[in-house]
Amino acid sequence: MITVYSDDHRFHDGKVELNDGKLVPCFEMPRRAELVLARVKATGLGEIVPPKPHGLDPVRRVHRSDYIDFLSTAHDEWKAEHGDYDALPLNWPVPGMRRDVRPQHIDGKIGLYCLDVGTPLTAGTFRAITAGADVALTAAALLGTGERAAFALTRPPGHHATSACYGGYCFFNNAAIAAQALRDAGAARVCVLDVDYHHGNGTQEIFYERGDVLFVSLHSDPVHEYPYFCGFADETGAGAGEGANLNIPLAWGTDATQYVAALDHALARIEAFGVDALVVSLGVDTYKGDPISRFALDHDDFTAIGARIAGAKHPTVFVMEGGYAVEAIGVNLVNVLQGFEAAD
Amino acid sequence: MITVYSDDHRFHDGKVELNDGKLVPCFEMPRRAELVLARVKATGLGEIVPPKPHGLDPVRRVHRSDYIDFLSTAHDEWKAEHGDYDALPLNWPVPGMRRDVRPQHIDGKIGLYCLDVGTPLTAGTFRAITAGADVALTAAALLGTGERAAFALTRPPGHHATSACYGGYCFFNNAAIAAQALRDAGAARVCVLDVDYHHGNGTQEIFYERGDVLFVSLHSDPVHEYPYFCGFADETGAGAGEGANLNIPLAWGTDATQYVAALDHALARIEAFGVDALVVSLGVDTYKGDPISRFALDHDDFTAIGARIAGAKHPTVFVMEGGYAVEAIGVNLVNVLQGFEAAD
Numbered sequence: 033m034i035t036v037y038s039d040d041h042r043f044h045d046g047k048v049e050l051n052d053g054k055l056v057p058c059f060e061m062p063r064r065a066e067l068v069l070a071r072v073k074a075t076g077l078g079e080i081v082p083p084k085p086h087g088l089d090p091v092r093r094v095h096r097s098d099y100i101d102f103l104s105t106a107h108d109e110w111k112a113e114h115g116d117y118d119a120l121p122l123n124w125p126v127p128g129m130r131r132d133v134r135p136q137h138i139d140g141k142i143g144l145y146c147l148d149v150g151t152p153l154t155a156g157t158f159r160a161i162t163a164g165a166d167v168a169l170t171a172a173a174l175l176g177t178g179e180r181a182a183f184a185l186t187r188p189p190g191h192h193a194t195s196a197c198y199g200g201y202c203f204f205n206n207a208a209i210a211a212q213a214l215r216d217a218g219a220a221r222v223c224v225l226d227v228d229y230h231h232g233n234g235t236q237e238i239f240y241e242r243g244d245v246l247f248v249s250l251h252s253d254p255v256h257e258y259p260y261f262c263g264f265a266d267e268t269g270a271g272a273g274e275g276a277n278l279n280i281p282l283a284w285g286t287d288a289t290q291y292v293a294a295l296d297h298a299l300a301r302i303e304a305f306g307v308d309a310l311v312v313s314l315g316v317d318t319y320k321g322d323p324i325s326r327f328a329l330d331h332d333d334f335t336a337i338g339a340r341i342a343g344a345k346h347p348t349v350f351v352m353e354g355g356y357a358v359e360a361i362g363v364n365l366v367n368v369l370q371g372f373e374a375a376d
Numbered sequence: 377m378i379t380v381y382s383d384d385h386r387f388h389d390g391k392v393e394l395n396d397g398k399l400v401p402c403f404e405m406p407r408r409a410e411l412v413l414a415r416v417k418a419t420g421l422g423e424i425v426p427p428k429p430h431g432l433d434p435v436r437r438v439h440r441s442d443y444i445d446f447l448s449t450a451h452d453e454w455k456a457e458h459g460d461y462d463a464l465p466l467n468w469p470v471p472g473m474r475r476d477v478r479p480q481h482i483d484g485k486i487g488l489y490c491l492d493v494g495t496p497l498t499a500g501t502f503r504a505i506t507a508g509a510d511v512a513l514t515a516a517a518l519l520g521t522g523e524r525a526a527f528a529l530t531r532p533p534g535h536h537a538t539s540a541c542y543g544g545y546c547f548f549n550n551a552a553i554a555a556q557a558l559r560d561a562g563a564a565r566v567c568v569l570d571v572d573y574h575h576g577n578g579t580q581e582i583f584y585e586r587g588d589v590l591f592v593s594l595h596s597d598p599v600h601e602y603p604y605f606c607g608f609a610d611e612t613g614a615g616a617g618e619g620a621n622l623n624i625p626l627a628w629g630t631d632a633t634q635y636v637a638a639l640d641h642a643l644a645r646i647e648a649f650g651v652d653a654l655v656v657s658l659g660v661d662t663y664k665g666d667p668i669s670r671f672a673l674d675h676d677d678f679t680a681i682g683a684r685i686a687g688a689k690h691p692t693v694f695v696m697e698g699g700y701a702v703e704a705i706g707v708n709l710v711n712v713l714q715g716f717e718a719a720d
Contacts, residue, residue, distance in 0.1 A: 053461065110397075123494070125605040133604070137600045140599075140604030255478075261467075261475070
């Protein structure tokens with residue numbers, strides 16, 4: 033399997049996030065990608081290629097232009113107002129407030145476009161996420177050249193980013209960008225299968241009213257887990273997208289047996305829907321050792337997950353998402369890819 | 377003028393707030409009320425009386441019961457989950473997410489009920505805000521005993537708190553609670569006049585669709601100032617409240633001449649509307665020395681503001697709101713009250 037990778041992810045290197053009411057070092061860090069890259073090399077997974085520049089047009093297919101424009105200048109505006117350090121939000125619209133406003137102050141802009149206080153926006157963020165989108169797009173394009181699968185080794189992750197809000201460490205929704213690119217390249221129906229521990233609220237929001245992109249997510253039940261306000265089983269899509277959204281919330285402590293049963297249910301839904309290509313939002317924070325998650329999967333379980341996904345027999349792009357047990361992330365993530373290849 | 381005061385405000389004593397992306401000591405602190413109390417005493421403004429307990433029923437007239445219930449147990453839940461320190465939010469609902477959910481985790485609950493990351497919820501918050509509501513209610517009740525005016529010396533402030541969200545240092549909307557109590561005591565029409573530097577988004581939200589409570593606010597233009605998403609001139613009320621909401625946004629650097637002209641415009645609107653009682657949300661962060669605000673009023677200007685308000689000739693409850701130039705808060709705030717009395 034070809035891996036697409038760019039060193040530019042390193043330009044997004046936040047110092048602190050607010051977590052449990054305290055500023056703590058960022059869980060989402062460059063070392064995550066570096067250890068995955070090292071594991072890709074060590075296992076001989078396959079060729080590693082750089083991304084091709086795609087520009088922002090494919091990003092604009094899933095993100096609002098005003099949001100992209102905001103991201104492109106946000107840190108410069110923050111620096112001019114507050115100083116040369118990472119940006120965090122102050123306040124946000126609640127009922128009785130408006131979103132149809134155009135704040136001139138960077139704090140107001142951040143409040144409009146941000147969904148949590150755990151996602152520092154840094155001087156290098158825009159460069160990193162632009163490269164990240166190129167990584168996802170390059171991996172997606174490989175399917176058009178006859179590749180059975182490709183791996184977009186990218187960070188920061190993307191699945192929490194909605195059409196116009198960042199958060200959950202995510203800015204550009206790489207999986208959604210890849211799925212849209214596959215559609216635009218001719219695939220009639222695409223599925224995004226999200227196996228990250230957290231619900232992919234951004235991907236759901238982007239495709240919620242569309243019948244051409246199926247979104248299927250296995251994740252920790254939002255009644256007790258981030259993102260809390262999205263990811264419930266009764267969210268099945270709307271309008272033309274009714275029936276094209278499947279959430280499978282799982283309890284804290286979910287083990288491999290329970291997880292694989294849920295995954296088989298997800299894969300059956302994908303089979304019934306019928307798709308021409310699959311994008312996997314590949315988080316491995318389902319690992320038992322993850323510092324901010326509560327599932328119980330072990331190294332070998334990731335191999336089994338990859339094998340199950342291979343069984344769907346679709347051209348598949350894997351897009352890296354979460355996983356914060358940093359020293360284990362390489363093994364767990366590449367186990368999925370090796371499991372996929374071995375079963376293929 | 378009688379001042380109503382309770383020491384219980386001291387139970388709300390947050391350690392840090394997130395401001396400009398950094399955790400800094402709270403601007404809103406017990407010393408604010410203590411210095412105002414000292415100034416009330418030093419100037420001989422009048423009798424100082426304790427609040428009478430009113431229970432939570434008058435609070436429920438303007439805040440949702442689930443919100444009050446949340447506040448009553450939030451810190452205990454936070455402490456059980458995270459530890460014995462102040463609570464700050466993690467994430468919040470954005471478009472594509474839901475508010476019709478009932479999170480079981482305290483982080484999710486806070487995300488539903490909070491509007492900024494500058495407002496720590498502490499172990500003593502509920503006791504302090506309950507006392508604060510009693511202070512406002514006791515001051516409002518004094519009008520029914522024939523007092524021309526009364527001063528509710530209370531903190532934390534209230535005007536940013538909506539029917540179901542806290543933030544901007546505010547939890548219970550004391551001014552709204554007082555206004556509703558005046559309505560319930562027989563006043564047919566009441567006005568809340570908000571002269572705090574920041575827009576009173578909470579008070580606006582609470583009364584936005586009601587024609588019996590006029591909300592008039594002078595404040596820093598939200599296009600470049602907190603709360604950013606509310607407080608624009610085109611927000612004039614809705615439904616039965618159409619025409620009963622007047623926002624007067626003012627530019628950074630507004631001086632006394634400009635401010636008094638705007639105040640006269642506000643008072644003319646109140647006169648035209650016709651009210652039986654006036655509640656003044658009395659913030660003095662319009663002071664030139666305020667550390668987080670950008671107007672240019674000086675000590676004597678507050679005396680003039682009090683005199684102008686007295687000219688409206690309505691029974692008046694002053695409810696303390698913002699003001700963060702702590703050493704000047706006593707002089708500025710009591711100047712308003714003395715200006716009122718001298719002109720009366």
